[in-house]
Amino acid sequence: MGRKRTKSGKIRLAEVAELAGVSPITASRFFRNPAALSIAKRARVESAAKELGYVPNLAARALASQRTEVIGVLIPSLTNNVFSDVLRGIYDASEGSRYSIQLSNTRYSILQEEKLLRLFLAQKPAGLIVTGIDQTTESQAMLEASDCPIVQIMEIGPNPVDMMIGFSHYDAARAAIGHLFDQGYNRIGFVGARMDPRVQRRLDGYQAAMKDAGLFDSRLIVATATPTSVTLGGALFTDLLSKAPDIEAVFCANDDLALGVLFECRRREIAVPEQIAIIGFNDLEFMASAVPTLTSVRTNRYEMGRTAATMLIDAIEGRRPEQPVLDLGYRVMERQSSLARRSDSRPALSGEAAANKMVALPSGHD
Amino acid sequence: MGRKRTKSGKIRLAEVAELAGVSPITASRFFRNPAALSIAKRARVESAAKELGYVPNLAARALASQRTEVIGVLIPSLTNNVFSDVLRGIYDASEGSRYSIQLSNTRYSILQEEKLLRLFLAQKPAGLIVTGIDQTTESQAMLEASDCPIVQIMEIGPNPVDMMIGFSHYDAARAAIGHLFDQGYNRIGFVGARMDPRVQRRLDGYQAAMKDAGLFDSRLIVATATPTSVTLGGALFTDLLSKAPDIEAVFCANDDLALGVLFECRRREIAVPEQIAIIGFNDLEFMASAVPTLTSVRTNRYEMGRTAATMLIDAIEGRRPEQPVLDLGYRVMERQSSLARRSDSRPALSGEAAANKMVALPSGHD
DNA sequence: GTATTTGCTGGTAGCGCTGTCAACGTTCCT
DNA sequence: AGGAACGTTGACAGCGCTACCAGCAAATAC
CATH class of the missing domain: 3.40.50.2300 (Response regulator)
Incomplete structure (x- = not known):
């Protein structure tokens, strides 16, 4: 029990690495790209992490890597059950992935949407899902300038910012x-x-x-x-x-x-x-x-949410869809x-x- | 334009401090406790921040301060429109506050709830809203041990972990x-x-x-x-x-x-x-x-969500409610x-x- | 007038993790 | 056999912010 110096036994990556007998950076790699480790070390780190009940510190990860694993979702209403179906699809698709959903409500105001967009973008989200195609020009510009994948949902139109899924x-x-x-x-x-x-x-x-x-x-x-x-x-x-x-x-x-x-x-x-x-x-x-x-x-709302999130995650991880605009009919x-x-x-x-x-x-x- | 060395003009607290002619730590205080600054500096930092369009880096803040400004919400379903009303209340109450909502879906499984709880707690949320009173004993223990305020919603029962709001x-x-x-x-x-x-x-x-x-x-x-x-x-x-x-x-x-x-x-x-x-x-x-x-x-679902979030935020900020268990009838x-x-x-x-x-x-x- | 308190400010030292790059051992090629 | 290529590993240096404590001036106490 003399392993960790911090009170109340805080489990950091360093503790896991020490127990596994590897360097912290190797342990780190285990969580980000296990394939890069040899089978032996992979197993050692895995069991050490499990034994200690290690949970990564997302804030530290975000700070060090300069990006978050957050998908921002902007929808106009929480009341409308149309959106609850879409959301369910989004949450379902994000489950099991490393990404977490950050939801914000624009209340059908594109000005509010612009404000929230600015806030979101400042946190460098991994990706963004926005509703509709009627953003302000300012929002449009921010979206264009951002370097994360973006999916517009609910409808389709002529000028996708990035990806788009919906119907006419x-x-x-x-x-x-x-x-x-x-x-x-x-x-x-x-x-x-x-x-x-x-x-x-x-x-x-x-x-x-x-x-x-x-x-x-x-x-x-x-x-x-x-x-x-x-x-x-x-x-x-x-x-x-x-x-x-x-x-x-x-x-x-x-x-x-x-x-x-x-x-x-x-x-x-x-x-x-x-x-x-x-x-x-x-x-x-x-x-x-x-x-x-x-x-x-x-209208295929659940599927729309699910596909939007799936496309987005794929794009985040470098697998860009061959078809960036999807008409769900x-x-x-x-x-x-x-x-x-x-x-x-x-x-x-x-x-x-x-x-x-x-x-x-x-x-x-x- | 020679102020910042990082490419693409990243605005950090240091930039704001420099423009305002104060130390970074003073600028930092402006955002956390403006009352601690003299009127003059307060104004200087404020205008500098506005001029540069500064947005704090939440990850860095969380890492340095060892706590987040996230309120975790665990609900069993996104489909059920009962919960969409509750959620609307929660989101409404959180709006304008510094806290953001992190939503997770337990799918009516208390084992899933336990898993999510472990995940949430590891990120040191500012507060937690959980549904119902039927947690696993393990979950119960984690909740008891956590040092953040917790509100149980949807029903009331004999042994609140912390606060409770609902009805019989x-x-x-x-x-x-x-x-x-x-x-x-x-x-x-x-x-x-x-x-x-x-x-x-x-x-x-x-x-x-x-x-x-x-x-x-x-x-x-x-x-x-x-x-x-x-x-x-x-x-x-x-x-x-x-x-x-x-x-x-x-x-x-x-x-x-x-x-x-x-x-x-x-x-x-x-x-x-x-x-x-x-x-x-x-x-x-x-x-x-x-x-x-x-x-x-x-049943007063919107009010339940709204009050739960309000109580929680109050408790986070040290204003504990006189009445920790609220029966909404x-x-x-x-x-x-x-x-x-x-x-x-x-x-x-x-x-x-x-x-x-x-x-x-x-x-x-x- | 000195000692003490108060209000405000700044310096230092990390928070826990990952990017970069270098180095190692092994295998494969010519 | 020598060298290139590959797979695997580790050292170092921060990411941007805040906790902690020290310092200074102004205000108050004696």
Whole structure:
């Protein structure tokens, strides 16, 4: 027990090295690149570390190596369950790796994002995951100047800072409206909340589709900056009904709103889809078990987070992806709430399986 | 521009000190305890730091001071929206403070929790937030031995490691069942998923209430270890119906299950609450706008997270709370889905406001 | 007026680890 | 056999900051 001089037996790399009978630097290498050691020493260091319960001091490592093993993640909201799926993917992918996640919330403010970015970058993160493509020019410049890999998630656009993974919200919205057209609905309302850039692009897609079909009418649009909720869905739908009582279908910018619309229909005894069809966005779990089951645009959020983190870690470790921009696409999950119109027979409440026809995959964008 | 020798103009504390005309140590003090400086130097250092855009190197600080400004948070799940509310509270409270949040996911495994705890503790966090009171004895020992403040969240129990904030799931479940008794329901089923310790204690509360009333019947209980979902709610309810077709009400261990039960009732054309009453747990946002509106037990998750982080930061900075164990209570939000039974008149679909009667607040526990 | 306290400032010496480079022994090649 | 190439190891010198203690001036006490 005379090995360590510090009180309370602090285990440093030096202690491990001493027990293993090697120099500290060799022990250090064991943790960073075990392959560089001979088999014998590798085993000796390993068992010494285990015996002493050695845990490396990350601060010292970061200071000495001039880099951290932190992946910074900037997302606009913790409330929105869309992001909790993405986060789950990110955390899952980071688990087992040496990297730890540092999460910050921009609250949908690109100025706040810029501030946080400056803070993050100063700590020399190993990599960065940022949401969306609407950074300030200042943020843009900082990201360009930084020497760590960066992944932009949630959507794809023309000028990736580095890597990018997401899908086209514009195309996805067009596909949703296209599906409703196919099913025979023409007078389609739009209900949106929060109206962040991605929701805005969904609105753009909706508008373009409606205009192309010669069906555009501004009275069909209800949008608010208020954060989304199920209750709000009901309220906005009520609004929409008063502006356009003759609507045949509603495209909801997210599933919470769609559920609110469904409940409001039930409250008003409006039959879905016979009187009004509903389509949501994101395909949260509950959509498939609602009554009627609710059509939605599936977005691969968990996979997006997971792939983003995996790509990032690969890039950090020098394995740059051959494809820096990944379009994860979307998929219109057709369910009862958007069954074909003007069929005289009441639609049977059958299972959804048969109705899950794939309408679009990778959004063949840019 | 000949000030700094390092390439690319790295700004260290020394640069700031030089520009301000003070020693590095004085500059250092400015950031840790400005009050210790004379007014004049304080201003000089401040403007020098701003001019150079100085950002402290956290790794160096941590290494030199032997402590970090990291608050470790251990939660069992990122999927469960209960935790996203708690997390939002934690992040909100940490914002503006000097502390950053380090989140890890135990996946409902106390062994995983133990492993993560060891990792965290080795980095000397400023404080720790852990979920629940069911740590392994080893974890318990590590927590006791650690010298940083610790808050246990989500529930309260007899032996706090340090601080504790939550409520009694047992009492809350009893209150839910008590409410159903009051409304005239006797044959009450239990539907639970995941069955983590807190859900288990809700089940215990349910069982105790039923036994006390002489109404216990094991066929009334459907519980599974499967993670919760709306769809699962429907499936478990189907199970329950087959085991006990004569049930009058269902207590769902969480709101997702409750929504699934509601949809399943609709699918089977079972009138709620006329044929079967429903009560959920957590009072997620959608409960109040479902049709019928769904009764639930409100738990103050955001406040719990926020208060936990605030208490922790206070404790870190030496302001220990006078009350180390905080019971945040719960509240049965009475809504249409549990309207009084055997009233011959169909219950009117009135607003919920009047029905929001407080049944219980702080759970007067230990 | 001297002794003591207080407030502010600076010097020195690391915190625990890793980057760089040199040196060693071994194997392989010509 | 001699030299090059490789694989493996270690010495040294910091990374940027802060703990500790000493020093100095101004304020207070006697």
